[in-house]
Amino acid sequence: MADLNIPDAPAIPGAEHLHSGKVRDLYVLGSGDLLMVASDRISAYDFVLDTTIPDKGEILTRMSLWWFDQLRDVVDNHVISTDVPEAVRGRAVVCERLEMFPVECVARGYLTGSGLREYDESGEVCGIPLPAGLVDGSRLPRAIFTPATKAAVGDHDENVSFDAVVAEVGADPAERLRDLTLTVYTRAEDLARERGIILADTKFEFGRRPDGTTVLADEVLTPDSSRFWPVDRWVPGTPQPSFDKDVVRGWLTSPESGWDRTSGEAPPPLPAEVVERTRARYVQAYELLTGQSF
Template sequence: MHNIPDAPTIEGATHLHSGKVRDLYRLDDGHLLMVASDRISAYDFVLDTRIPDKGEILTRMSLWWFDQLADLVPNHVVSTDVPEAVRGRAVVCEELAMYPVECVARGYLTGSGLLDYQSTGEVCGIALPRGLVDGSRLPAPIFTPATKAAIGDHDENVSYEAVVSDIGRDAAERLRDLTLEVYARADGLARERGIILADTKFEFGTRLRGDAAGDVVLGDEVLTPDSSRYWPADEWQPGRTQQSYDKQIVRNWLTSPASGWDRASGDRPPALPAEIVERTRSRYVEAFELLTGETF
């Protein structure tokens, strides 16, 4: 990931790490501050252009989903009482020992899963029926883990057995079962609101302290348009690229003649036009409002 800007200085917090969108700070022993910026990434670049309010939308959506899932798995959020400079787009969270695996659930075939299927008939070692196309609903949701890539690299799909060899069979089973359980709950809630949750990724860790040390906890963001593929249910049509509630508008513009950018050149993408910024922001807001029933 190229050109991630310096994280802002926050009084009383020590900067630890910056990712594509989030900045992580240490507050004290056991507590971190996770800040969602308005950055947006595409094709392994963090773009120079920001999407206004994106960080707040992602934070509020994650908090809403954590509430919907609280009876299935605990989460890392401790408080939303955060420094004024990042109010509304940050949470105080519990420090966890994170598992080195992206826990991906797929209910539909698209993206990297589709590419794997087209070349092998499988996704992450799971054989799928013949004749599936882009957007096909799978017979049942599947767990398709990926390795966590360094910034600038793609996550790489791996088999379940690779996860077993990395973290042990008991932990792998727990993560697989939780991933599919959470996906089922989220898919049902989204479907009631006219939205298909095609696929999503979760990150889990274990508690480090106290009587609950070792318990599995859901961390990072959850079920946002950045970590999930949401489609309008009434527009779903297998066999073509689906309309989605995410940054597809940005990707489409960057690869169109209008942008003047050659993806294969290695050059940084150009700044986004105001119209693309506003359309992208509107898409994020629409997803938030449809799912949560709240007004942004």
């Protein structure tokens, strides 16, 4: 497990710090509700970098809120209010406390990343057979549910079969998670495509209310949890240009950075030019999807 070196979460009056992940800090309010704050931190290769990306937390929060609004007729979400303490205004939401399902609910409409690696080895992804001859960036005949285990912070999630989800949460909840994941992905993929963006794959997290209702939680359909590609530059068989942190990954693995990914040492600080290009990608994705200026 990598030493993530996550900075201490800032103190917020009236809120008790509960947990910090790679990007988000979670607090409990006096009401018992949760305050979820998106920081400007960025992670790559299981490290939280020392360098932050200005405005990233606000962009992710705004984008998630926009998507929750687009999907409210499909699934309930965890947002209670955007009336948050002034110190975190614009980058935080008040949300419900839920019993979270211990599963990363991943939908793939295109083949790339860990799905491509599995396919190249076995012709399947998470136990789902796929047609022969697919390449990096191929559009799948239909979207597939490819769940993953939730790893500890700093460890890799591991792709698993649907049967493994059934064993973890039960048959009925597993079917509900699969159906919701694919329904939400299909709606989002259509909306994104209309706006010039391919939603190649994405990761959802769901929780359960005391009455058993399944609720969409955490962030949703952001460049941190999804692969966004420009429609007009999609060429299967080659790595796709993207609207996410590939700029950061590319620089870190280039000779210019001087960093050895296998060394176990933390990556170096990002140059200002890489920071600005990364911020610009996030802003561009937000503006294309929402039609709003940032």
